[in-house]
Amino acid sequence: MPLPRFYRLPPERQRAIIDAAKTEFAHHGPEAASYNAIIANAAISKTSAYQYFDGKDDVLGLVLSDVSDRLRRQLGTWIPAHTPDAFWARLREDSAGLVRFLEDNPLDRALADAAITRNATADERSWLAAVIENGVDLGVIRTDVDRELLTSASAAVLRVGDHWALAGGGDTDQIFSLLAGLWGPPHAR
Incomplete structure (x- = not known):
């Protein structure tokens, strides 16, 4: 610094x-x-x-601290949803807003991964933790997986999904389908 x-x-x-x-x-x-x-x-x-x-x-x-701060401001505070449909709509809206921000700010986009990796802060983790807590309360996120593991895996899916969307990956509903699979009930083995 x-x-x-x-x-x-x-x-x-x-x-x-x-x-x-x-x-x-x-x-x-x-x-x-x-x-x-x-x-x-x-x-x-x-x-x-x-x-x-x-x-x-x-x-x-x-x-990287500046980039991280800008990403956090873009995401803002997670406002809990009251229904599963509102939860998914809000998550899609917040994700789309972040993708638009990164499209409009190519320098931040180029450094976003490095900023997140180097400056992972309690604020960033708490945003995703609030999303997961809200999803658990609504019954759309499983409770049988360690919360820290679920948060880390979810962060990875969202980061890769954002990159994929920015690269013109296609239908962004696939990202949320992937999250729904990760967050949903366990499957029989």
Whole structure:
């Protein structure tokens, strides 16, 4: 994360540095991105850069935290549904909103997986936990699987489903069919 001096910059200057870094990381990936290119694109000197960050990993942490925050704001708070039909409709609506956000924000889209992996927070887990809790209360989500395992598997399905939808995968009802299978009652073995 940035050094304290970064946070003393005016907000618009902070934003310009974050945006320059986000562009470099999105276009080249976190590993191949150039710290020198970030510095040049942010229009700061190398001396100033080292007053704000210890190195490229600090900048990456800041950018991924920003992406993670934007994703969380897009999802908002899960509002419990009162019927199974309303539950599925709300989940579809929230998922479609996230896909639209990622379509409209390609830099966030390029870094979303890295942000989620690196910055998995209680807020992100609590959103999905609230969805699952609501589904359990409505009887549409099984209770025979450990809740943490179910949350992790559900997060993976949603993440892959979002990527698939963004790539033009086809009928998004397949994502919810997959979730319904994961969440539904156990099948005889």
